[in-house]
Amino acid sequence: MPTVQRSSDVVESHSERVVMAGISGAILIAIGIVLFLFRGEGTFTILSIMLLSGGAAAILYAGYCAMQVRKVASFEIVCPYCSSKVNLVAAPDRDVSCRSCLRMIPIIDGKPIKVTQVRCGYCNALNYYSDKTVALLCEECNHEIPVSRADGQTAHSKFAVVDDDKTYELRLIAYEHLTEELISALQSSLALNRNQVKQMLQELPCTLLTGIPKRKAEMLSAQLTGHGASCQFFPIG
Secondary structure (H helix, E strand, O other): OOOOOEHHHHHHHHHHHHHHHHHHHHHHHHHHHHHHHOOOOOOOHHHHHHHHHHHHHHHHHHHHHHHHHHOOOOEEEEOOOOOOEEEEOOOOOOOEEOOOOOOEEOEEOOEEOOOEEEEOOOOOOEEEEOOOOOOOEOOOOOOEOOEEOOOOOEEOOOOOOOOOOOEEEEEEEEEOOOOHHHHHHHHHHHOOOHHHHHHHHOOOOEEEEEEEOHHHHHHHHHHHHOOOEEEEEEEEO
């Protein structure tokens, strides 16, 4: 099931087409006019007409894309963690990521649900959980934090906690296809824009994050693997 796109991503995609088509159309028309003016005995007449037609078509396409920008819908939700606004093209049907705090916003029936703060009993770090939380592991020390949900159940992890004080480096090795889901996942994980992500993907392998806990490296690696990417992480220091 595809992820609901952000309004800003759709606008940026249409805007890129406007710029590319507009510039290409202007160049074709300029060349076509020059060839038509210096056509002589008609040697370049057909070519100039073809260039002018292609340029006009490109300009029309750019105008069409510009109209699509104005038609992009905006469905606003507020991140329950940092109160940042997230604008989507439609109501989300699954959890979405916040680019400000890099957390997944829990969604039920198209709306974000309440999150609760809890401090880790081992390192006193502040963590968050919601009624969708299956198990809560501290983001700092990776110990499990027992939490109680609104339905009365207690969330526990079926995995034993293994102390690991090392920090890790996460690297992107390759990817199968450059999909919108992969671009969005990298944008949300790295807090980059589309152009920065595309530029980064041209030079593989590349380091995505460094100095992160093993649990975070595992989670991000699993998330990107689900979008067709191949990742590796290893301890540093």
